[in-house]
Amino acid sequence: MKYWRKPLDADTIKVPHGKIYVVREQCKGCSFCVEYCPKDVLELSQEFNKKGYHPPIAVREEDCVSCGLCELICPDFAIYAELIEEGETTEETPKKTDKTEKAEV
Amino acid sequence: MTKPAAHLETAIVEQDTHPMADLLRMDRMPHIWCSGCGLGTGLTCFIMALKETGIPEDKVAVVSGIGCTGRVAGYLNLDSFHTTHGRGIPFATGLALANPDLRVVVYSGDGDLVAIGGNHFIHSARRNMDLLVICVNNFTYGMTGGQAGPTTPISAKASTAPYGSYDYPFNIPYLAIASGATYVARWTSLHMRRLKNSMREALPKKGFRVIEIICPCPTAFARKNRLGSGLDLMKHYHDNSIIKHGADPREADIDMNGKVVCGTFLDIERPTFRDFQTENIATQLGGE
Amino acid sequence: MGEERRVLTGEHFLTGDHACAEGGMAAGCMFFGGYPITPSTEIAERMSLRLPEVGGIFIQMEDEMASMNSILGAAWGGWKSMTCTSGPGFSLMMENLGLGIVLETPTVLVNIQRGGPSTGLPTLSGQADMMQAKWGSHGDYEVIALAPNSPQEIFDHTIKAFNLAEQYRTPVLVMSDESVGHMTEKVVIPPREELKLVPRNYTKKKPGEYLPFECGEDEIPEMVKAGDGYKIHITGLTHDKRGYPDISAEAQDWMVRHLMNKIQKNKKKIIEVEKINMDDAEVVVVSYGISSRVAHRGMDLARKTGVKVGMLRLITVWPFPDYMIKELAERVKAFVTVELNFGQIALEVERHVAGKAKCYLVPHAGGDAHKPEDIAEAIKEAAK
Secondary structure (H helix, E strand, O other), rough: OOOOOEEEEOOOOOOEEEEEEEEHOOOOOOOOHHHHHHOOEEOOOOOOOOOOOEEEEEEEHHHHHOOOOOOOOOOOOEEEEEEEOOOOOOOOOOOOOHHHHOOOO | OOOOOHOOOOOOOOHHHOOOOHEHHHHHHHOOOOOOOOHHHHHHHHHHHHHHHHHHHHEEEEEEOOHHHHHOOOOOOOOOEEOOOOOOOHHHHHHHHHOOOEEEEEEHHHHHHHOHOOOOOOOHHHHHOEEEEEEEEEOOOOOOOOOOOOOOOEEEEEEEEOOOOOOOOOHHHHHHHHHHHEEEEEEEEOHHHHHHHHHHHHHOOOEEEEEEEOOOHHHHHHHHHOOOOOOHHHHHHHHHHEEOOOOOHHOOOOOOOOOEEEEEEOOOOOOOOOHHHHHHHHHHHHOO | OOHHOOOOOOOEEEHHHHHHEEEHHHHHHOOOOOOOOOOHHHHHHHHHHHHHOOOEEEEEOOOOHHHHHHHHHHOOOOOEEEEEEEEHHHHHHHHHHHHHHOOOOEEEEEEEEEEOOOOOOOEOOOOOOOHHHOOOOOOOOOOEEEOOOOOHHHHHHHHHHHHHHHHHHOOEEEEHHHHHHHOOOEEEEHHHOOOOOOOOOEEEOOOOOOOOOOOOOOOOOEEEEHHHHOOOOOEEEEEOOOEEEOOOHHHHHHHHHHHHHHHOHHHHHHHHHHEOOEEEEEOOEEOHHHHHHHHHHHHHHHHHHOOOEEEEEOOOOEEOOOHHHHHHHHHOEEEEEEEEOOOOOHHHHHHHOOOOEEEEEOOOOOOOOOHHHHHHHHHHHHOO
């Protein structure tokens, strides 16, 4: 989004950041999340899940503001974002590490 | 898709890490609904609305009839009852009257609630029974393969209307209001936040409340009418829905290519069945 | 007003319908969802008067499908519930009698039978719904059905029906008839403390351990109610022990066998009959409900002419006392079935006699009762 002028409190406002999690095997590839993500963070990946659908991947995860829309619009309970608290980075291990793996695309 | 590798690393997690997992029977996932079906979106809204109300999970019961939407009861990790076709409302009536601590939600489809269950729907509205009815309207009988139903728009094709439907459909908000419902809203699957807010608003209320969700059925309705994918239907809702709170429900008919009037049509209070029953008995019998 | 109004202890002069309602009250019924239909309406009327006195709820539903479903819902809400109907209403209740059976829901359905088919004889008697009670809902299942023959018995049987419903976690039918429903006789309502009532068998298991259709050798699962934290899911679909839908031949086999076994394995505990003059009987009259009273007179007339005739009066019609018929068939000459239809229970008798004795039917289309003389003639014919 482009501001037509700089807000007065622009220096104090912190844009939140989110981390995207995908339940790959639950996705049915409807692409609702890709289409409606307000920050265009997502794309359908080229890989297939076991059901033969293309789950989404976060191609611009640094733009994610953790608005939660993907979680709400996903009909398959297959995606959600978590707010990254101040000081945390995406490199840091998220709390659900044991079940977290990296997708290889 | 040629992107820097760092951008292509998305965290893949197991299903039970999903924030809604506690209110879902994850051992039954993935659900049976098709790719692009809007039923799941309505359900995420319901789960989030329920969480936001703070109503204890143990005190919410969900009753469904038959059909694609009827399966909602089986996916929610709440006391949930999957009854016979059209009979969710009378089952829920007994449940709610016997156990007034429960918030009872009837979650079912348009064919279930206003065709085979139509009589129960209008009479329960007339009584102002303490039920929240969530009616998912996809204009067809999806589970049985796309037959014409009580909401199929005139001229829409269905497996039992191969020449186009020549049968006037119900306008659910109008039907509900005319029958005596006290809270009536309509949203599409695309209005997630407004739908969720509407559910959050309606859940703690008393009386007969109806929320209609206009929902894409890509497999049956859209395919037969060449309307494209679930996503295409969501785009259609985006371009063709009008939000008009307090709109005259008589103007909320849904045509094949017309506008979908959304919003809260009615939000009033009037004594419920139980209010009248309790008051009447106390007056007549005295004592406690 | 309050629980002290629940049991109207004392001697009363009541119609069968009112006695039935009082039986429901005495059994602890808290919910009645019904739709008016002759000749059962007086049960609903009496319940609308009586239930509010004890804090229960009477609701007149929009039709019989709704009535049947409302009582199932009320049962899962934690209340004892009942409904009543007749004629076409019984047909409409069949859909959700099936649901009650599959959900294994304790509740009571009273049918004050009238003449059919269709609208038939709204104000006159019949017993032609007996097979419908067993086979009327689609699919295979077993039911428990009782057949009272007097206002006193309909009072007692309604309590018994509630007890059996709780004991076997199933809907129980009271298959009475217009004659008994509209007959006025002395009904003795015992003191509350003398009533034997079976409470609901609520599980002691904790949420997470409990499965709604898990059961032991006796095939009877324990019960919970909504709102207690068990987060149960129950469905009319073929399901597993968790209550989850399982659309497979294996699950179907388990579930239907379980529903059948639950009643069949326990049938010797369920079945109750009255044996009259059976010690020396060579001819056995099989009858139930109002027909059994006329048949009793027919039996007495035949006895006076020297025929050794006895009567097996069915108090429980379903499950059918097949083992009793089989055993009798080995030693008696003939069976005479007396009922207000053209042969329903007579078919069951014949099936279990299996050619080992002669079988006769005294048919009647309904509308009034048999003539005792006709029954006596049939008995004499059978004794030849």
